[in-house]
Amino acid sequence: QKVLQFTQQQLAQVGIKAQVTAMDAGQRAAEVEGKGQKESGVRMFYTGWSASTGEADWALSPLFASQNWPPTLFNTAFYSNKQVDDFLAQALKTNDPAEKTRLYKAAQDIIWQESPWIPLVVEKLVSAHSKNLTGFWIMPDTGFSFEDADLQ
Template identity: 90%
Template sequence: MISPQALEKYGKDIGFHPVGTGPYQLETWNQTDFVKVKKFAGYWQQGLPKLDSITWRPVTDNNTRAAMLQTGEAQFAFPIPYEQAALLAKNKNLELVASPSIMQRYISMNVTQKPFDNPKVREALNYAINRQALVKVAFAGYATPATGVVPPSIAYAQSYQPWPYDPAKARELLKEAGYPDGFSTTLWSSHNHSTAQKVLQFTQQQLAQIGIKARITSMDAGQRAAEVEGKGQKESGVRMFYTGWSASTGEADWALSPLFASQNWPPTQFNTAFYSNKQVDSDLAAALKTNDPQKKTRLYKEAQDIIWKESPWIPLVVEKLVSAHSKNLTGFWIMPDTGFSFDDADLK
């Protein structure tokens, strides 16, 4: 619930003036540089928070982020550069934590635009990506190939036979679709950190092997908001879009509806494939109206079956969450949806 008083005071700028009831309150926000919160003296739980302040700083470069941990400039970092996880684990002053997640990485394809309106093209691109190799190259083994459009640990998730890596089949499908020589397109990314760059470069190389030339653009938060989240279907320049999603509710509706329901095309929500299927819409709506687990299972399965068959995405991997912190820091946790829990954080 938004504070009516805060909404009246800040209006459209309320996002820059958060008001809540947590253990910390905003002190300074220097956008793109850092955000600092300080202890909220009126917090309801006695004895908390234990820290006077916490400063968050976005560091996109993997090597810099790891170095800040090793020198003690930072007490906590997430995500940890996957390729440096083993090295950091050997540091006697640090603790490395790897845990399961519900964060799925994928590439959506704008199915309202050529050539992605052709199902054979979308199938071809799915055959073109070697997900097992991607896990090794970009994630150093800290991920698993996607087996559906919903991560396995989410309620009502369905798993399927993963797309095999078959570039010959991909080229055959492109020929059948009328693109024997491939085509050129754009591949935008909602992330500009080093791991994302590895994913993008790997994907670009894989697509090139079947004749597809993908021009990469890595976006910062402002670009993403303006070019992807803020434009409707007619204005959107999105063709292929690399991003990720974690259903923080832990169930299938929040894993499916924002990403596949017809009413959730940008700028409403995050259906960047501009995917639309009446049966999927009906199933998702009906699943929300019933408390019967068997009915929910049937409805969510049917929706996922259709989506998997029509393949508006290239599902890539489900990440593992890898963080590291100073052994002097306690009570600081990464949640499965990549959120943070630091109510009980303490630095000794």
């Protein structure tokens, strides 16, 4: 809620009046992710994303590929750039790590230049565990896996 109020205040300072409404996850999914651009009355919202797989494609394609506008996936900025789409598609077709890196970097550079989002914060999560805990690991998105956890 504080981030929403802060954003509203910052927008007001540059002459943009915004109505701020807090939504729970289900309401946001129905209003933003479940509708197309014309059907959704939401024009800006605050959310987060993490590439849970740790792969570049899952970090970029669901959010920025043109074919992934809601309700298909999570391109909730309704961003569309043919060159970005081409780079993302080519990156999926190659097994060459250097070529994948080049293509994803090229896509990221364009996305960063065009700025379909306004990044506000990046959380830094810190975790620790006892040396007596085995089978526990931190996933690429900083979530915890306790599936094989065992306390000695």
